[in-house]
Amino acid sequence: xxxxxxxxxxxxxxxxxxxxxxxxxxxxxxxxxxxxxxxxxxxxxxxxxxxxxxxxxxxxxxxxxxxxxxxxxxxxxxxxxxxx
Numbered sequence: 001x002x003x004x005x006x007x008x009x010x011x012x013x014x015x016x017x018x019x020x021x022x023x024x025x026x027x028x029x030x031x032x033x034x035x036x037x038x039x040x041x042x043x044x045x046x047x048x049x050x051x052x053x054x055x056x057x058x059x060x061x062x063x064x065x066x067x068x069x070x071x072x073x074x075x076x077x078x079x080x081x082x083x084x
Contacts, residue, residue, distance in 0.1 A: 009074040012067065013037020037074070038081035048075050
């Protein structure tokens, strides 16, 4: 299993919001800080994981499925973003 860097995971997580609209159930992905994909709270983490897991049956390619799994693993295991 290939592990991606934290920097790559942050970038992937923050980019997923660009595919959403404000009315999407995945709007939780808009709340990330730029280039920082760490969840803001445990509630935010759970909301993101719920949405990401719902997309697993909709992936179009092996690469997309792999990227989604990496993002799910990152979201499940990364520490929260420190309060500023």
